[in-house]
Amino acid sequence: MIQAAKENPDVQFCHSTGTKAHTEGLANYHNAFASIYEGRYVAGVAAGMKLNAMIESGEITAEQAKIGYVGAFTYAEVVSGYTSFFLGARSVCPSATMDVTFTGSWYDETAEKEGANKLIDGGCVLISQHADSMGAPTACETAGVPNVSYNGSTQSVGPNTYIISSRINWAPYYEYAIQSVIDGTEIATDWTGTLSTGSVVLTELNTNVAAEGTQDAIDQAIKDLEAGTIHVFDTANFTVGGETMTSYLADVDTDPAYTPDTEVIADGYFHESEKRSAPYFDLRIDGITLLDEAYG
Numbered sequence: 001m002i003q004a005a006k007e008n009p010d011v012q013f014c015h016s017t018g019t020k021a022h023t024e025g026l027a028n029y030h031n032a033f034a035s036i037y038e039g040r041y042v043a044g045v046a047a048g049m050k051l052n053a054m055i056e057s058g059e060i061t062a063e064q065a066k067i068g069y070v071g072a073f074t075y076a077e078v079v080s081g082y083t084s085f086f087l088g089a090r091s092v093c094p095s096a097t098m099d100v101t102f103t104g105s106w107y108d109e110t111a112e113k114e115g116a117n118k119l120i121d122g123g124c125v126l127i128s129q130h131a132d133s134m135g136a137p138t139a140c141e142t143a144g145v146p147n148v149s150y151n152g153s154t155q156s157v158g159p160n161t162y163i164i165s166s167r168i169n170w171a172p173y174y175e176y177a178i179q180s181v182i183d184g185t186e187i188a189t190d191w192t193g194t195l196s197t198g199s200v201v202l203t204e205l206n207t208n209v210a211a212e213g214t215q216d217a218i219d220q221a222i223k224d225l226e227a228g229t230i231h232v233f234d235t236a237n238f239t240v241g242g243e244t245m246t247s248y249l250a251d252v253d254t255d256p257a258y259t260p261d262t263e264v265i266a267d268g269y270f271h272e273s274e275k276r277s278a279p280y281f282d283l284r285i286d287g288i289t290l291l292d293e294a295y296g
Contacts, residue, residue, distance in 0.1 A: 044088020
């Protein structure tokens with residue numbers, strides 16, 4: 001797309017999820033993403049509420065509140081996603097831990113189902129995912145394990161286990177970019193949609209599975225995130241190797257070696273998707289165990 005933009009200067013090119021517009025310096029090449037980590041955090045709150053309900057009912061102990069997560073690759077986008085989900089869950093269920101497995105594919109129903117089953121067999125009592133097929137939700141329904149999915153509702157295959165899902169809504173960006181062309185105004189080089197712009201959304205809560213009080217907890221989390229009174233990656237809420245992070249250089253200006261180049265911790269939190277729209281959070285925080293890292 002960058003090559004096409006250089007060859008066609010009179011055409012505007014908008015690359016969703018891209019990482020290089022802010023360093024390419026092309027007036028007609030633009031990147032866009034959304035603060036989906038906020039949506040995953042809120043979905044994590046719903047997961048934490050479910051874990052608490054399971055603890056209170058005696059179904060599990062606090063020490064057994066282990067989440068399983070089926071990831072695609074070990075890219076920052078996936079790391080940002082599973083970490084924000086975990087921090088949302090832990091914000092209401094402090095004893096929560098999480099195991100993560102990777103499939104090496106954005107869409108592989110068999111691998112995702114096998115990954116979910118491996119996590120369930122390993123003692124995970126709730127499953128989430130950064131993968132798009134029905135593999136993990138189907139495994140959860142078969143095993144009777146609560147599930148938080150991604151990119152859309154999976155209630156049709158998991159009526160007894162599906163809780164909620166978060167996703168990016170690209171419509172606000174399409175409208176913005178198209179209107180900019182119509183009006184002859186510049187399109188932002190790097191655009192990040194948010195909860196407030198309607199770019200980060202959650203599906204309807206499945207109240208047949210969700211814990212009592214979950215909708216109120218979700219609504220409060222969204223309100224606090226929009227107001228800036230809480231931050232997903234508040235460094236007071238996680239450690240790395242037992243240490244609280246006060247500084248971190250992230251790979252924001254993408255190069256083949258993924259060289260760290262930009263300070264991203266300030267004011268007590270990691271500033272995700274502010275230095276560029278695409279995620280760059282790649283910290284391995286305590287409380288999350290990676291079962292394999294074969295896919296990068």
